[in-house]
């Protein structure tokens with residue numbers, strides 16, 4: 001484990017003493033490696049290591065922990081602080097309905113997560129409306145319709161149009177007529193470098209004024225996490241992040257990268273394929289997992 | 293990005309950064325950088341142009357020659373498609389079916405993802421688009437039975453290729469990996485030489501976890517080829533170096549978009565060039 005590796009670096013250091021610069025630098029090499037292996041972005045790691053170095057050098061070695069454990073604690077606490085955020089609840093709009101828009105790369109888990117959130121809100125006593133605004137992927141409408149049926153929740157869809165903006169607008173009108181207080185819009189997966197599709201997202205945003213735009217990202221995403229999250233945030237503006245497939249064994253460094261580059265809170269994690277497998281995000285659990 | 297100038301530590305650091313941000317992995321990136329460093333010290337590399345040439349040469353040698361997907365042996369040729377959730381299995385099958393049909397083959401697609409919402413409907417659309425036949429059962433039925441029926445149908449109709457779609461599954465879920473082993477065994481009951489290709493689909497945006505996926509799927513059913521999807525994005529897919537080094541499984545195909553024609557044979561040369569763009 002990282003703790004063991006760091007213990008061997010600090011073997012010469014006993015009980016009372018200060019964490020010396022050269023020992024800390026040796027430890028930082030190991031920590032840097034651990035973070036890169038965990039898929040934390042290269043530049044984010046660089047910045048983070050610099051931040052840790054400031055915190056660790058010259059610190060007094062505590063009686064209760066080995067020096068290695070102490071450095072791990074400094075790193076773990078710093079990770080928690082960076083990952084954590086205060087605003088992790090979905091914000092409701094002052095005037096209903098609250099519109100929530102799900103965006104992200106292809107296959108990240110948007111459609112499944114849209115349904116998971118709908119179930120979550122239904123359990124809280126709300127009346128969500130699901131909106132099938134992915135008109136491009138084969139059977140995307142059927143996928144959301146099937147999930148809506150499982151939840152006994154209405155799904156707004158249209159097989160007539162190819163315009164997701166029109167579908168979203170119509171869905172909002174329908175939600176107001178039917179007294180639905182939450183509108184969850186599932187959009188097609190897209191690349192942040194596809195200009196037309198990013199314009200399409202902007203147009204949906206303009207027309208329905210979402211209270212929350214959530215970036216749905218795969219926990220196993222590698223170095224590209226920073227590029228794509230920054231691009232989505234710069235072009236569309238995101239309010240929060242949902243990290244999916246956390247039931248796998250990916251270390252999840254993408255969480256730190258995306259949080260760091262966008263400054264936006266991670267609100268939920270997906271923990272399975274079934275519709276009830278979504279949980280609020282706990283920074284300390286993810287921090288421990290990133291460190292490995 | 294590496295303009296012709298004298299080699300120094302900062303050049304080699306830059307190279308390590310390019311490699312790491314391409315998902316090559318910290319360990320492999322350091323190995324490659326160290327190799328270059330020793331060549332610089334030995335005087336084999338003088339300018340940074342040399343470095344680029346040497347680097348591309350090293351990486352090309354590491355990946356080896358391309359090994360495309362070729363139909364061989366008795367028909368039907370059976371391809372079992374596997375991988376974790378959302379990587380592009382179903383879409384890749386649609387693209388493959390289209391390619392085989394364009395080459396004059398008859399194709400049966402087996403809808404053996406009987407679990408996920410609208411998985412069968414999604415594949416029905418691809419079958420219709422490409423002219424492939426579809427073998428499907430009810431949603432929720434036994435995936436092994438679908439695979440078996442598809443191979444049996446191919447045998448009786450004289451179909452050239454069977455491509456079997458399976459549900460996305462995380463390699464960490466042992467009941468799902470057991471189900472995959474069962475699908476594989478049942479295919480063999482229908483045709484002892486099948487599957488002729490067990491194709492693992494990997495997403496180019498995936499980081500170091502791709503290596504774990506390869507290891508565990510390989511242990512479970514034996515992977516004979518990899519399809520690397522979503523290379524039309526900004527992710528570089530550098531993890532394939534570590535994969536090649538560890539298990540030697542060839543990347544056969546790359547996905548470069550969501551359309552039916554967005555499938556190319558893997559080319560080592562093109563991949564290495566794209567890595568440094």
Ligand SMILES: Nc1nc2c(ncn2[C@@H]2O[C@H](COP(=O)(O)OP(=O)(O)OP(=O)(O)O)[C@@H](O)[C@H]2O)c(=O)[nH]1
Nearest residue numbers: 106107108109110111112189245270271272377378
């Ligand atoms: N194990 C696991 N699988 C998940 C999770 N979330 C989604 N999935 C699966 O990931 C795959 C992709 O999910 P989708 O909801 O279709 O993804 P999407 O982002 O809507 O895909 P596109 O619309 O094509 O961009 C499916 O097989 C889902 O069941 C999760 O938290 N854990």
Ligand SMILES: Nc1nc2c(ncn2[C@@H]2O[C@H](COP(=O)(O)OP(=O)(O)OP(=O)(O)O)[C@@H](O)[C@H]2O)c(=O)[nH]1
Nearest residue numbers: 106107377378379380381382383460522547548549
């Ligand atoms: N940009 C791009 N998108 C792709 C590529 N291949 C697949 N996709 C998209 O990725 C998403 C998921 O593709 P699927 O074929 O449903 O993936 P899957 O592995 O079958 O998913 P599950 O069955 O849910 O595990 C879809 O939106 C596809 O259009 C590719 O090469 N490039």
Ligand SMILES: [Mg+2]
Nearest residue numbers: 110111134140
């Ligand atoms: Mg979707």
Ligand SMILES: [Mg+2]
Nearest residue numbers: 381382405460
């Ligand atoms: Mg599929």
